Amino acid sequence: MxxxxxxxxxxxxxxxxxxxxxxxxxxxxxxxxxxxxxxxAHKILRKKLIGWKVAQWYPYDIKNDDPRVLAREEKERLAKLEMLKRRGKGPPKKGQGRRAVKRNK
Structure with a gap:
């Protein structure tokens, strides 16, 4: 025993x-x-959150409402586009792109 x-x-x-x-x-x-x-439920809770759950964690982006920020970004975009055009790297004129050239051959 x-x-x-x-x-x-x-x-x-x-x-x-x-x-x-x-x-x-x-x-x-x-x-x-x-x-x-x-x-x-650990396997489910371990996964990344998607959709509106993720959006709730991020603060509201105020720069989308500020016209000064939008104007500055637009100005920067146009300046970069002008620089590319001067170097010959800008977008082609309408109707003269790669597909149009390919069609004419």
Missing amino acids: ATTMVGSLRRVLSAAAVRGAAEARAAIFGHVLNPSGKRS
């Missing part, structure tokens, strides 16, 4: 040690401990 008590005590202690090691591993590496093996 004493041997069965010692055996069961050993099993309990080894199970406790394994459980403690698993808990420590989960705490260190940020894993979720699920000893019962039941289904949980």
